[in-house]
Amino acid sequence: MVHSFQKGIIYFMKLMEAVPNFSEGRRTDVINTIVRRVADVSRAKVLNVDSNADANRTVLTLAGEAQEVRKSALELFKATRELLDMRTHHGAHPRLGAVDVCPFVPIADMTLAEAAAEARQLGQQVAKLNIPVYFYEKNAPTPERQNLAFLRRGEYESLPKKLQELPPDLGPQTYTESVAKTGASVIGARNFLLAYNISLNTTDIAPAKQIAALLREKNGGLKAVKAIGWLMPGYQAAQVSFNLTDFYKTGMAEVFEACRREAGKLGLSVTGSELIGLTPLEALLRAGRFYAPIPTDENTLIQKAITQLGLNNIRPFFPREKILEYRLADEKISR
Secondary structure, eight states: OOOOSSTTOOOOSOEEEEOOEESOOSOHHHHHHHHHHHHHSSSOEEEEEEEETTTTEEEEEEEEEHHHHHHHHHHHHHHHHHHOOGGGOOOSSOOSBSEEEEEEEEEESOOHHHHHHHHHHHHHHHHTTTOOEEEOGGGOSSGGGGOHHHHHTTTGGGHHHHHHHSOOSBSOOSOOHHHHHHBOEEEEEOOOOEEEEEEESOSOHHHHHHHHHHHSGGGTOSTTEEEEEEEEGGGTEEEEEEEESOTTTSOHHHHHHHHHHHHHHTTOOEEEEEEESOBOHHHHHHHHHHHOOSOOOHHHHHHHHHHHHTTTTSSOOOHHHHBHHHHHHHTTTTO
16 A cells, blocks of 8 residues: 655655664764664665753654664664663653653554554663563553553652552563663654654743643543643743644644743743654644645745744744655655
8 A cells, every 4th residue: 555645755665763762962972973873774864853951852753664664763762771870860841761761653655553563662772771661552451551650650760669660561670780780761653643742931831730720631621731840941942732632623823822821821922843753744734734725825824823823933944844754755765
């Protein structure tokens, strides 16, 4: 079967994306070494590297033929096992290990079940590196383990107790010096997710946490939305950090406007937003249509979304570098 993901481009392979998050966002030399090893080990392409010093975290986006992506992902675990030490890691973002989470996302000519099979194989390979592995999302053995937040509760510091009370699916189940260094990792297959942060005109974290609590789905807020509040000293701002797990149910524009309303009730305003990693083109077009309901061309919709969401206000937003389909085309991954 041949599946068309981007209009005008036909894919002739099982095309898969991986978006591993690893726990280093400050030491540029270490990040570059890790990324270089990942890039050199297979035919998969590194599409984006998004590091943040306050979070002390890097989000890596890889894409290509499924088996090649898995090969690159495994190299990431090997590199971080050598170069990172969770015993000295601190950052704003919740984390469980050196490679905190590694989702596989089917892009074209591939089902979620097939991506889950690749994730299962990766988990088996990672466990052989003496790293505890928890499966989530499509790979979760129980409904509660589908939720990353459930698995990551208590974060890295809880691992000695977590390994006993919530044993990993694969790998060591006791807290050793090796496990202390690597932490544990969460692996699984899922659909597209948007990591989307909105900045407030305050350095007080309390309003960000309050807004996050109001807007997250599990508290009766927006559908398919997870949220936390945190402080980003590098931006001199508190942020509401969102995961949009289904942008067809709730997109960036709906979240941005809801956040703006709630901030206004607290006497605050939003100053801009940022996308971490890459976004599918349709997610940005939907935001553009929200603000420009009269039909118009693709580029106009993209620029409308960028302007209205303040995507250039925190750091520069270049569509060619941030839209998944554009990066796939530029890397000639379509054939």
